[in-house]
Amino acid sequence: MAWIFLIFSGIAEIIAVNGLNLILRKKNVTSFLVLILGLATSFTLLSFAMQDIAMGTAYAIWTGIGTVGSGIVGIIFYGESKRPARIVFMAMVLSAAVGLKLIS
Template identity: 70%
Template sequence: MSWIFLICAGAFEVVGVTGLNMIRQKKTVLTFSVFILGLAASFTFLSLAMQSLPMGTAYAIWTGIGTVGSGLVGILFYEESKSWKRLLFMAMVLSAAVGLKLIG
């Protein structure tokens, strides 16, 4: 169950960061709500996951999901760069997080 919590934490991290970008574009109650609720849910699920997962592993996976997920949202919805170098480094972030899990 802790891995499901961790995946949810990463997904809500992406929601929170997307909300932050929405605030940058337009300051409304909705955009602030997306930001605050996304991050609150992210930290809640992260704390639940860390009850049975090592801190280093949980944090690495959480940040990896947040980093790559936010990058993909930027590419898909905000016309950010799709360069092969950017995609390569996103893949490296994911592989590092998986590597930490495999050796830990």
């Protein structure tokens, strides 16, 4: 169950980062709510996950999900760079997270 909490925590982190981007584009109540609810959900689920998963592993995977997920959201919805090198490095982050799961 801890791994499920960790995955959903990472997804909530992506939502929070998207909320931050929304705030930078247009300051309104909805943007702030997306950020606050995303962060609250992310940290709550991360704390649940860390009850069974080592702190270093949980944090590394959480940041990896957030980093790669936010990059993908940026590419799809905000027209950010799709350069091959960027995709390769995001894949490296993702493979490192999978590697941590495999050895944990």
